[in-house]
Amino acid sequence: MGEALDMKEDKAATTSSSRSLVQGKMSTRPWSLALVFISLFLLSLGASGFTRPAPGRIITTRHNKSESHPQQVHVSAVGADQMRISWITDDKHVASIVDYGKAPGKYDLSATGEHTSYRYFFYTSGKIHHVKIGPLEPDTVYYYRCGGVDDEFSFKTPPASLPVEFAIVGDLGQTEWTASTLAHVRKTNYDMLLLPGDLSYADTQQPLWDSFGRFVEPYASKRPWMVTQGNHEIEAFPILHCHPFEAYNARWRMPFEESGSTSNLYYSFDVAGAIHVIMLGSYTDFDSKSAQYKWLVQDLAKVDRWRTPWLIVLLHAPWYNTNTAHQGEGEAMRKAMESLLYNARVDAVFVGHVHAYERFKRVYDNEANSCGPVHITIGDGGNREGLARDFDEGHKTVSLSLFHEASFGHGRLSVVNRTHAHWSWHRNDESDSTVADEVWLDSLSASEACKIDPSLAYSGTTTKDEL
């Protein structure tokens, strides 16, 4: 599997090499067809070396071992010192058991967990196992096997204190572009991957969820992958299949109970004892009467910025976006929740949905605000739909946008110490990924000017005008 991926990487990298030469010329609206043709004509005359990026071919993966053999192994952090091992077997009789230890082949510890499965029209999933293991030591490699089958996996636990490095990538998919992105993610060490929604692009074809699970296993079995959901995870139809997120919730179970949430669609956790990460759901209720909103108010109230000086949020549909794709789709959620995040002095908000990269200034209520979060769109993981190339240079928030580019890639958030974090965006280039954008972030917890006013904090009812 690893070798197969590596072979695909070169191809994917070549197709993405032409990335940014024709930004803004790929609209599909009829009135702009003429423009497209004119652009193509001009390109054929002038732009030497331009090759149109190939379509994002899906790489499907198969399971060619026995029915009882574990597949789609991935791990996620639970609390300060546990890890959840999730995997699937076609055989329903395999026990939900994980053996693990600190030396290869020596599993002196063992844990039993739970299992689930789901049906989606004529599709029935395999047995989906979720086993919590621990307590585990920080920054330590553990070796493990699933269901008693001798196929060894290993992961490294996050460190107990800073520094810590996150890989952040949204709208991942399972294409040649995805393979290229993940190969670049793997090239440098990281502690945890954060994914702001749109995972498999199965789009109701359930076997593609299985294929995705196998596709990401070489990565997601080695480091905790913490995800939130996007529109491609909804997979509901009126009357025929009323339950949204069924495959997502069954397969990508996240530690929501541990943060007092009653839904797998929103939750929070701490990393390295210094970073509080909040995962929100763009496609579940978020108005001030909703369970998500109430949970968020309580979760923010529990954050002690002395103990966890960093506060970051991930969600799918951007609140700030100058791309013509998905304009305004995050606006209702922004209106409902932005003051909560602002009053809590959230440091950064990472989103996906738009298949491009964009970084904003610190903002609040559509204006630059040195006490607001930095908003970053990192929806360029490698989905099959292609890139969102059209940025609106006349957008009302264009003066807030500091950098944008429609290329595939991933982000890195390296939290160095209590006050400094380095953000970089790594575009998938031919050979090594290229750092195309980078910036140092100062934690708002260290800012005297942005000190939280206890009378305003977490109320959510205060708008900027009232301050």
Ligand SMILES: *[C@@H]1O[C@H](CO)[C@@H](O)[C@H](O)[C@H]1NC(C)=O
């Ligand atoms: C099983 O799949 C892997 C990865 O796709 C491949 O390398 C291997 O040759 C396959 N084995 C068999 C017996 O088909």
Ligand SMILES: *[C@@H]1O[C@H](CO)[C@@H](O)[C@H](O)[C@H]1NC(C)=O
């Ligand atoms: C935190 O890291 C930054 C960047 O490396 C450095 O300039 C600063 O001195 C560090 N602060 C402390 C308290 O070590």
Ligand SMILES: [Fe+2]
């Ligand atoms: Fe999306």
